[in-house]
Amino acid sequence: MASYEDYRKYLDPSVISKLNSFELRARLVVEGFMVGLHKSPYHGFSVEFTEHRPYMQGDNLKDVDWKVYGKTEKYYIKQYEEETNLKSYILLDKSKSMSYASKGNVSKLEYGATLTAALGYLMFKQQDAVGLSIYSETIEKYLPPKASKAYLHEVLKALTSVVPANKTNTSSCLNQIAEKIKRRGLVIIISDLFDDVNSVLTALKHFRYQNNEVIVFQLLDPLERSFAFGKDSIFRDLETDEEITTQPYQIQKAYKEAMDEFTHRIKSECLNSNIEYNLIDTSTPFDKALFGYIQKRRKLH
Incomplete structure (x- = not known):
């Protein structure tokens, strides 16, 4: 039987992304993580x-x-015990800004899609219902939560065909999805959150107003955090195609201060609203992200 160390390499984003099958990616990441099943904190009247x-x-x-x-x-x-322990909604941002990848790293969308697949697979193993929303300017895919194996295949199939496109309108899409959720559940947002910060925070709190549990995975490329480009560069906005030429070292300090302020603001507001916040860069092994989910899941017991 394969050991944890045998699967450890599949927690590396650069390794797992070489596999075309999202189902295989999900299984190997979850097996590498070696998570047991958990019972639901909720009680229903539908099964033995x-x-x-x-x-x-x-x-x-x-x-x-x-x-x-x-x-x-x-x-x-x-x-x-409820036939479905928990209804979980995974919301994946596929806007053009998510396509960014620095040398040696996978794109934010590639990372996010693989994380989504692994979370979905793990939820299925826990007998939780899995739902998926994929959005950019609009909601482009909405699969309400279900707990069957065939439905998990449908979720993974949707991830296989996802490509970055369009500008982002995270706040509007999150608000629309919040209105679709009629029963308390677990909402997971996977995005770089590159949108108006006040609008995004208001949208995140919308889920909490409805008593949903919320986890945010803010995905950033390592260079988006450090801005350590080191030489004259042309920077192009992936969503507007606007370009500027500059010497990165001249603006690196100001950039990092602005980025830190941006992420710290989101983290602080999330914590104040009892929203689980995880800042993940795309070089991070998937077990860190999955552990963030498991911690929240255990708190629901």
């Missing part, structure tokens, strides 16, 4: 009960387990 508790005044008599009563002469209520 998994435990009992003593009968309490006000409980419905139809839920009394009479077989247990026959053996113990005590009243016990059947507790149920």
